[in-house]
Amino acid sequence: MLSFLPGVIRGVLGLLGYIINTIFWSTPLILLAIVKLLIPIAAVRNVLSRILNWCASSWISVNGLIQRLFLKLSIHTDIDAELSTKARYLVIANHQSWVDILILQRVLNGRIPFLKFFLKKELLYVPLLGIAWWALDFPFMQRYSKSYIKKNPHLAGKDIETTRKACEKFKQLPVSIMNFVEGTRFTAEKHKRQKSPFNHLLKPKAGGIAFVLSSMGEQLHSILDITISYDTERPPTMWEFVCGKLSQCKVHIRAIEIDDELTRDYAGSSENRVAFQRRINQIWTEKDERLGQLIESDSK
Numbered sequence: 001m002l003s004f005l006p007g008v009i010r011g012v013l014g015l016l017g018y019i020i021n022t023i024f025w026s027t028p029l030i031l032l033a034i035v036k037l038l039i040p041i042a043a044v045r046n047v048l049s050r051i052l053n054w055c056a057s058s059w060i061s062v063n064g065l066i067q068r069l070f071l072k073l074s075i076h077t078d079i080d081a082e083l084s085t086k087a088r089y090l091v092i093a094n095h096q097s098w099v100d101i102l103i104l105q106r107v108l109n110g111r112i113p114f115l116k117f118f119l120k121k122e123l124l125y126v127p128l129l130g131i132a133w134w135a136l137d138f139p140f141m142q143r144y145s146k147s148y149i150k151k152n153p154h155l156a157g158k159d160i161e162t163t164r165k166a167c168e169k170f171k172q173l174p175v176s177i178m179n180f181v182e183g184t185r186f187t188a189e190k191h192k193r194q195k196s197p198f199n200h201l202l203k204p205k206a207g208g209i210a211f212v213l214s215s216m217g218e219q220l221h222s223i224l225d226i227t228i229s230y231d232t233e234r235p236p237t238m239w240e241f242v243c244g245k246l247s248q249c250k251v252h253i254r255a256i257e258i259d260d261e262l263t264r265d266y267a268g269s270s271e272n273r274v275a276f277q278r279r280i281n282q283i284w285t286e287k288d289e290r291l292g293q294l295i296e297s298d299s300k
Contacts, residue, residue: 001068001069002069002070003070003071003072003244005070007243007244007245008243010070010071010242010243010244011239011242011243011244013070014066014067014070014071014242014243015242017066017069017070018063018066018242021059021062021063021066022059022128022129022132023128025055025056025058025059025062025132026128026129026131026132028055029052029055029056029131029132029135029136030131030132030135032048032051032052032055032135033052033134033135033136035048036048036049036052042172046172046173049137049172049173050173052135052136053113053114053136053173056114056132056136057109057110057114060105060106060109060114061109061110063102063105063106064105064106064109067102067106070242070244071241071242071244071246072244072247073244073246073247073248073249074247074248074249075103075106075107075248075249075250075251076248076249076250076251077107077250077251077252077253078250078251078252078253079253080252080253080254080255081222081224081253081254081255082255083108083111083112083224083253084111084112084221085110085111085112085113085174086113086174087112087113087174087221087222088113088170088174088175088176088177088216088219088220088221089112089113089175089176089177089220089221089222089223089224090176090177090179090209090212090213090216090220090222090223090224090258091104091108091112091115091176091177091178091179091223091224091226092178092179092180092181092209092223092224092225092226092283093178093180093181093225093226093227093228094180094182094186094200094201094226094227094228094287094291095180095182095184095185095186096185096186096228096230096235097185097230097235097236097237097238097241098185098237098238099230099235099236099237099238099241099246100180100228101117102241103228103249103251104178104226104228104251107251107253108176112176112224113173113174113175113176114136114175114176115176115178116136116137116138116139116170116175116176116177116178117133117138117178117179118138118139118141118177118178118179118208119133119138119139119140119141120140120141121140121141123140124140137169137170139165167211167212167215167216168215170216171216171219176224177212177216179208179209179212181204181205181206181208181209181280181284182201182202182203182204182205183202183205183208184202185235186200186201186202186235190202198284198285198288199288199292200288200291200292200295201284201287201288201291203284204280204281204283204284206266206273206276206277206280207266209280210266210273210276211266211267213258213262213263213266214263214264214265214266214267217258217262217263218263220258222255222256222257222258223255223256223257223258223262224253224254224255224256225253225254225255225256225283225287226251226252226253227251227252227287227290227291227294228249228250228251229249229250229251229291229294229295230246230249231246231247231248231249231250232245232246250294250297252290252294256283261275261276261279262276262279264276
């Protein structure tokens with residue numbers, strides 16, 4: 001409706017809309033989270049969790065309205081999966097920009113349960129958003145380098161422990177657990193440094209999703225493998241996105257069945273780890289080919 005406005009004005013108004021929307025929904029989220037923390041009754045906490053998730057979905061819906069108001073953006077979605085808000089999913093996707101999260105939320109909101117991300121612990125201190133993520137039971141991970149763990153061996157396995165605790169909470173209600181398997185956003189520099197065997201992707205990190213699958217495999221409906229492609233020469237920044245520099249993107253969604261090979265004990269067997277990593281590499285090879293096809297179709 002207001003896409004005729006200059007990009008900078010749309011960007012400023014859009015960001016202002018996101019901020020107001022965040023403040024509006026953060027208030028009930030935080031208050032309900034405090035009540036949930038104070039009441040130890042499981043049944044009451046489950047009800048409060050449902051209300052919290054409804055608030056979060058409403059928050060995302062209003063963000064979508066803001067985008068439709070200021071942006072002329074076409075999202076071409078190809079869905080090869082049965083989606084339900086009553087199921088449980090592990091969602092994996094390629095990661096190119098912070099815009100990925102906005103696109104995923106817009107495409108999936110109302111189709112599957114609210115997305116729960118594994119976040120870096122530092123994001124807990126983001127104004128308003130950090131508290132809102134905490135209220136919604138987003139798991140915060142403290143990542144350590146191999147050299148740091150070598151100097152502090154007592155910290156080894158902390159991420160695994162956090163994953164298991166989060167999965168225990170996720171077993172109570174329908175949930176979508178989101179994981180960017182590459183662990184970081186794609187850049188040409190990172191791709192070169194990794195010597196990635198894929199044309200458009202970084203190497204996948206298997207550990208995080210392996211522990212989710214081993215902890216919750218029987219409760220999960222399926223894995224949703226999502227591939228995002230932008231029509232720009234490089235992935236848009238958040239500011240470029242709110243200013244309307246992105247005109248279209250493509251999103252492909254497919255379901256992957258969770259079989260025995262994906263739910264075996266990853267930590268307890270080197271044979272299981274090798275098999276799981278081989279399977280994830282296969283999924284990543286197929287994703288790389290799919291992303292290449294989407295990029296090629298954008299250039300035509």
